[in-house]
Amino acid sequence: MTRSVASLVARARAGDARSVARLISLVEDGSPALGEVAAAFAPFAGQAQVVGLTGAPGVGKSTTTNELVRALRAAGRRVGVLAVDPASPFSGGAILGDRIRMQEHAGDPGVYIRSMSTRGQLGGLAAATPQAVRVLEGAGCDVILVETVGVGQAEVEIAQLADTTLVLLAPGMGDAIQAVKAGILEIADVFVINKADRPGADHTYRDIQGMLALGERAPGEWRPQVVRAVAVRREGIDEVVAAIDKHRHWLTDSGALRTGREQRAAVEVEAIALGTLRARMGSLRDGTPLSALAARVARGELDPYAAAEELLKTL
Amino acid sequence: MTRSVASLVARARAGDARSVARLISLVEDGSPALGEVAAAFAPFAGQAQVVGLTGAPGVGKSTTTNELVRALRAAGRRVGVLAVDPASPFSGGAILGDRIRMQEHAGDPGVYIRSMSTRGQLGGLAAATPQAVRVLEGAGCDVILVETVGVGQAEVEIAQLADTTLVLLAPGMGDAIQAVKAGILEIADVFVINKADRPGADHTYRDIQGMLALGERAPGEWRPQVVRAVAVRREGIDEVVAAIDKHRHWLTDSGALRTGREQRAAVEVEAIALGTLRARMGSLRDGTPLSALAARVARGELDPYAAAEELLKTL
Numbered sequence: 220m221t222r223s224v225a226s227l228v229a230r231a232r233a234g235d236a237r238s239v240a241r242l243i244s245l246v247e248d249g250s251p252a253l254g255e256v257a258a259a260f261a262p263f264a265g266q267a268q269v270v271g272l273t274g275a276p277g278v279g280k281s282t283t284t285n286e287l288v289r290a291l292r293a294a295g296r297r298v299g300v301l302a303v304d305p306a307s308p309f310s311g312g313a314i315l316g317d318r319i320r321m322q323e324h325a326g327d328p329g330v331y332i333r334s335m336s337t338r339g340q341l342g343g344l345a346a347a348t349p350q351a352v353r354v355l356e357g358a359g360c361d362v363i364l365v366e367t368v369g370v371g372q373a374e375v376e377i378a379q380l381a382d383t384t385l386v387l388l389a390p391g392m393g394d395a396i397q398a399v400k401a402g403i404l405e406i407a408d409v410f411v412i413n414k415a416d417r418p419g420a421d422h423t424y425r426d427i428q429g430m431l432a433l434g435e436r437a438p439g440e441w442r443p444q445v446v447r448a449v450a451v452r453r454e455g456i457d458e459v460v461a462a463i464d465k466h467r468h469w470l471t472d473s474g475a476l477r478t479g480r481e482q483r484a485a486v487e488v489e490a491i492a493l494g495t496l497r498a499r500m501g502s503l504r505d506g507t508p509l510s511a512l513a514a515r516v517a518r519g520e521l522d523p524y525a526a527a528e529e530l531l532k533t534l
Numbered sequence: 535m536t537r538s539v540a541s542l543v544a545r546a547r548a549g550d551a552r553s554v555a556r557l558i559s560l561v562e563d564g565s566p567a568l569g570e571v572a573a574a575f576a577p578f579a580g581q582a583q584v585v586g587l588t589g590a591p592g593v594g595k596s597t598t599t600n601e602l603v604r605a606l607r608a609a610g611r612r613v614g615v616l617a618v619d620p621a622s623p624f625s626g627g628a629i630l631g632d633r634i635r636m637q638e639h640a641g642d643p644g645v646y647i648r649s650m651s652t653r654g655q656l657g658g659l660a661a662a663t664p665q666a667v668r669v670l671e672g673a674g675c676d677v678i679l680v681e682t683v684g685v686g687q688a689e690v691e692i693a694q695l696a697d698t699t700l701v702l703l704a705p706g707m708g709d710a711i712q713a714v715k716a717g718i719l720e721i722a723d724v725f726v727i728n729k730a731d732r733p734g735a736d737h738t739y740r741d742i743q744g745m746l747a748l749g750e751r752a753p754g755e756w757r758p759q760v761v762r763a764v765a766v767r768r769e770g771i772d773e774v775v776a777a778i779d780k781h782r783h784w785l786t787d788s789g790a791l792r793t794g795r796e797q798r799a800a801v802e803v804e805a806i807a808l809g810t811l812r813a814r815m816g817s818l819r820d821g822t823p824l825s826a827l828a829a830r831v832a833r834g835e836l837d838p839y840a841a842a843e844e845l846l847k848t849l
Contacts, residue, residue, distance in 0.1 A: 254839035264834035349838070477832070484838065485828035489815050491842035496811055500804050513800035517792070519579035523664070523799065524569035527806035 224252050228259040231358045239331055239358045246350040247335050257350055260357040265480060267299070267356045268467050271381030272366045278387040279413040283450040283459075284366050288324055288332075290456050291362055299355035299363040300332040303348055331355055349380050349487045362463075378406035379486050382479060383466045385409045385459070388427070390419035407443050409462045415447035415455065441469050499534060508533050539567050543574040546673045554646055554673045561665040562650050572665055575672040580795060582614070582671045583782050586696030587681045593702040594728040598765040598774075599681050603639055603647075605771050606677055614670035614678040615647040618663055646670055664695050664802045677778075693721035694801050697794060698781045700724045700774070703742070705734035722758050724777045730762035730770065756784050814849060823848050 224245075230238035245252050272287075274280050284300060291298045324330040335351060348365060355363050365381060378384045386407035391414075412423050427445050436442060444462040448455030470476035500509060512526040539560075545553035560567050587602075589595050599615060606613045639645040650666060663680060670678050680696060693699045701722035706729075725742050727735060742760050751757060759777040763770030785791035815824060827844055830836040 254837070257837035257839050261831070261837040262834045265832065480832040481825070481828050484831035484841075485824055487838045488824065488827055488831060488841040488845055489812070491838055492815065492845045493808060493812060495842060495846060497804070497808060500807065509800055509803065510796070512803055513796050516576070516799035516803060517580065517795040519577045522569070522572035522576040523802045523806055524572050526799075526803040527810060530803055530807045531810060 221252065221255065224255045224259065228256070228357070231354065234328065234359060236328065236331060239354060240333065242354045243333050243335070243351045246347055246354065249347070253350060257353060260353040263357040264353065265356075267352075267360045267363045268383065268463070269352055269363045269365060269381045270463055271378055271384040272364055272387065273378075273384070274387030274389075274413075278389040279450050280366055280387055283387060283411065283413055283448065283456075284364055285324075286450050286453055286456045287364060287459060288330060289453075290460050292324075292327065292329055294460070296361040297329045297359050298331075299352075299358070299360035300330070301348065301351055301355070301363065301365045302332075302334045303365060303367040331358065331360065349483070352380065380483055382470055382476065383408045383463055385411055385463070387411045387413050388423060389414045390417045390423045408441060408466050409459065410443060410445045411455075411459055412445065412447050413450050416449050416452075420447065439473060441466065441473075441475070496534065500530065536567065536570065539570045539574065543571070543672070546669065549643065549674060551643065551646060554669060555648065557669045558648050558650070558666045561662055561669065564662070568665060572668060575668040578672045579668065580671075582667075582675045582678045583698065583778070584667055584678045584680060584696045585778055586693055586699040587679055587702065588693075588699070589702030589704075589728075593704040594765050595681055595702055598702060598726065598728055598763065598771075599679055600639075601765050601768055601771045602679060602774060603645055604768075605775050607639075607642065607644055609775070611676040612644045612674050613646075614667075614673070614675035615645070616663065616666055616670070616678065616680045617647075617649045618680060618682040646673065646675065664798070667695065695798055697785055697791065698723045698778055700726055700778070702726045702728050703738060704729045705732045705738045723756060723781050724774065725758060725760045726770075726774055727760065727762050728765050731764050731767075735762065754788060756781065756788075756790070811849065815845065 227238045227242055231242055242256055245256055250256075272280060272284060281302070284302075288298050288300060324332060333351065335347065352363055352365070384406050386409075388410060390412065410427050412420055412427070414420070415424075424445060424447060431443055431445070444465065446455055446458045446462050448459060450456065470479065509530055512521065512529055515521040516523050516526050542553045542557055546557055557571055560571055565571075587595060587599060596617070599617075603613050603615060639647060648666065650662065667678055667680070699721050701724070703725060705727065727738050727742070729735070730739075739760060739762060746758055746760070759780065761770055761773045761777050763774060765771065785794065824845055827836065827841040831838050831841050
């Protein structure tokens with residue numbers, strides 16, 4: 220390990236917020252030191268509960284995260300927050316702006332808050348976020364909240380790397396059932412119906428409960444919890460924390476924690492390996508053979524599958 | 535080539551809509567016959583102009599597409615439409631619902647309309663959509679409109695596979711400048727300000743023109759066009775078609791068509807190659823070595839980068 224990385228790691232382990240921030244920047248930038256950082260933090264893997272938090276724009280994700288941080292801190296737990304920007308040209312920047320609301324925790328040494336953009340990162344969210352989680356784990360966080368906006372594939376990737384996934388809904392957004400139909404039943408461990416003081420909240424609650432009642436579960440399998448909250452008024456937040464804790468106990472007792480984390484590690488290792496391969500192919504792009512193969516495909520002399528096969532032979 | 539694929543290809547070439555649909559289904563499902571289909575259509579590569587069409591939800595993408603189809607048909611051109619669903623659990627289904635509005639073209643033998651979901655597809659949008667484009671090209675389309683909602687990475691991938699990219703904006707959505715800042719200046723060849731009869735349309739128009747004026751362009755480089763339209767009233771549609779045609783001429787005259795298509799082929803070949811590698815790794819997931827490596831990572835005995843290196847040695 221290089222001296223600078225070793226010293227950053229030692230200071231992060233001792234709780235130095237600036238060193239934590241520097242290490243996460245190395246991760247975000249795809250630094251060549253990534254491997255070193257990961258190796259240094261490997262022994263502390265699995266010490267924190269990783270809680271994913273996702274939902275459509277406007278459901279109140281950052282307010283809810285903010286209140287969860289407050290409640291977890293009141294219970295004496297060290298908390299990390301990663302706000303992950305899926306880096307759409309259309310949504311880009313919106314999440315970062317919301318971070319301002321979390322400034323109230325800025326002076327608390329028991330909280331690390333960090334926004335991350337994965338734009339251009341090899342392997343995307345799947346490769347970069349787990350490394351940042353490792354850093355926060357090594358820095359002693361008990362709970363790590365990973366927040367992302369529910370667009371694109373991001374929320375599925377969040378679910379893959381979280382121990383516990385919260386899906387936020389709000390009444391009157393007209394998409395509760397559509398969202399449920401479209402697959403979030405499978406990723407949510409806890410549904411939070413935020414803005415539950417608004418008209419339609421009971422309807423949304425019943426809809427979700429109704430959908431959950433339809434799903435078949437094996438004995439001992441987790442049944443997603445549904446919690447009503449009004450985050451801006453701090454209502455229902457303790458109930459959300461209780462649901463997270465309940466899920467954690469179930470994970471441990473059922474053995475799902477271990478198998479889930481092995482699966483997560485498999486996804487992570489695979490993403491890193493694919494990133495490496497992609498980088499190798501990319502470096503070929505300007506010379507032979509990829510550019511030569513591509514020119515033949517563009518001229519209609521070769522089909523892209525045959526070209527891909529040729530390309531793989533050169534790796 | 536198997537007999538069934540050969541016969542489908544022959545019938546699609548002769549303009550049979552059901553065979554075109556069957557072939558696109560093979561593509562969408564990631565059929566093992568993909569390579570065969572691609573090989574059969576390779577000689578017809580590059581005959582159509584591929585026009586990407588993207589924008590945030592609510593800007594009027596499907597109405598605009600519908601009116602573009604009508605205008606292109608009136609000019610005697612054969613048109614293919616691919617509505618690509620980026621397969622978010624949160625947006626899933628919305629695009630397919632919108633297709634209903636295009637029913638009016640259902641009886642026209644000069645129009646192929648197809649919704650595609652890329653959920654779970656190896657290599658995602660980047661791998662599947664170009665194959666569907668090839669099928670439509672082989673079936674004799676002159677223009678292929680590829681429409682996708684502007685969330686996640688999808689619109690960047692659309693721009694990569696299109697000859698000409700239209701970005702739709704609407705006044706009063708409050709995100710014109712933010713969208714521009716966030717990177718769509720680089721992907722748009724034509725901006726369409728739809729709903730241009732609404733308050734704020736002039737403001738949006740001036741904002742976009744102002745941003746474009748700031749960008750530096752080399753002599754002969756394309757300057758993105760900005761067109762105002764009210765698609766529901768069929769206003770400005772001819773101007774959009776004229777901008778598309780103008781861009782097509784520029785592409786041909788400048789040589790950008792050839793280099794763009796070679797680049798596109800490179801991206802496509804790379805995506806297919808990565809999909810193949812991913813499938814190979816995935817098949818290892820249940821046995822050694824990926825699962826064994828993942829278990830060691832989960833236990834903190836190995837870091838994921840070292841594990842990825844081990845994994846690559848097994849490929």
